[in-house]
Amino acid sequence: xxxxxxxxxxxxxxxxxxxxxxxxxxxxxxxxxxxxxxxxxxxxxxxxxxxxxxxxxxxxxxxxxxxxxxxxxxxxxxxxxxxxxxxxxxxxxxxxxxxxxxxxxxxxxxxxxxxxxxxxxxxxxxxxxxxxxxxxxxxxxxxxxxxxxxxxxxxxxxxxxxxxxxxxxxxxxxxxxxxxxxxxxxxxxxxxxxxxxxxxxxxxxxxxxxxxxxxxxxxxxx
Numbered sequence: 001x002x003x004x005x006x007x008x009x010x011x012x013x014x015x016x017x018x019x020x021x022x023x024x025x026x027x028x029x030x031x032x033x034x035x036x037x038x039x040x041x042x043x044x045x046x047x048x049x050x051x052x053x054x055x056x057x058x059x060x061x062x063x064x065x066x067x068x069x070x071x072x073x074x075x076x077x078x079x080x081x082x083x084x085x086x087x088x089x090x091x092x093x094x095x096x097x098x099x100x101x102x103x104x105x106x107x108x109x110x111x112x113x114x115x116x117x118x119x120x121x122x123x124x125x126x127x128x129x130x131x132x133x134x135x136x137x138x139x140x141x142x143x144x145x146x147x148x149x150x151x152x153x154x155x156x157x158x159x160x161x162x163x164x165x166x167x168x169x170x171x172x173x174x175x176x177x178x179x180x181x182x183x184x185x186x187x188x189x190x191x192x193x194x195x196x197x198x199x200x201x202x203x204x205x206x207x208x209x210x211x212x213x214x215x216x217x218x219x220x221x222x
Contacts, residue, residue: 001167003160003204005153006044007181008172010063011037012196019097022174023089026057036197037063041070044170044199049076050160052170055084063197064172076170083152086174087127087145090136107133123179123189142180149173149181157204187211 011033015022029037044067052068054060061080068076092100104113108129116125124142131141140148160167171178175193182189182200194200201213 001161001163001165003157003167003169005157005202005204006047006049006168006170007178007200007202008040008063008067008170009175009178009194009196009198010059010172011035011066013059015094016196021089021092021095021097021100023086023093024057025093026059029059029062033059033063033196034066037066038070040197040199041067045070045072047071047168048073049170050167052076052078052172053081053084053156054078054172055086055174056080056082057085057174060084060172060174064170067170067172081152083148084171084173084177087130087140087176088138089130090134090138092130103133104129117191121183122191123176123183123193127176127180145177146180146184149177150184153181153204153209157209161204161207182211185209185211 011029013022013027013029013033015025015027016033017030049068049071052064054064061078064078068078089095092103101113112129116122116129119125121142124146127140127142127145131139156169160169178200179189179193182194182202185202187200200211203210203212
């Protein structure tokens with residue numbers, strides 16, 4: 001049967017508010033982040049979720065709990081999955097966004113950055129830029145990141161597709177890994193990736209994923 005996935009980026013965190021790269025570094029949700037998660041939960045409250053999956057970072061778990069607290073179906077099971085973890089930014093973890101750009105310019109040149117930002121698959125290109133300047137051997141390239149999320153989604157989809165009824169699965173993860181997955185489906189994401197507490201719906205049917213809805217959120221959060 002068809003599996004309906006609801007892909008959500010976590011709510012705003014302290015590091016988001018301070019305009020710092022987050023990656024695998026965890027950071028608590030701000031009050032604004034909690035509020036936007038609850039608002040999204042209200043938007044999705046009529047959807048009976050079969051299960052929810054988050055990364056192993058607490059900001060995604062907290063967001064999922066706030067969303068599900070608004071749901072008409074009590075006690076939706078939540079599973080933590082390391083394969084949903086965000087890209088590691090290596091030595092740039094917790095770095096200020098405005099300080100990263102000079103490093104990119106110095107090491108890669110302005111043309112490489114311009115091409116990446118205006119590429120149809122700019123999330124993948126951005127991932128590759130971080131991989132190119134990485135000195136820690138911790139940063140995946142776009143193919144590795146895409147494979148990680150795609151293999152997980154395929155495993156999960158097949159698990160629930162074998163059920164006799166349709167399933168609704170909540171996925172709460174991170175900006176870059178979700179943006180890369182959307183791009184593998186030839187979907188478009190914002191220039192600066194998926195916003196906090198925004199949702200995309202992807203259906204899985206007949207062994208294929210299909211992006212079926214644009215992002216939606218009543219939150220004004222960036």
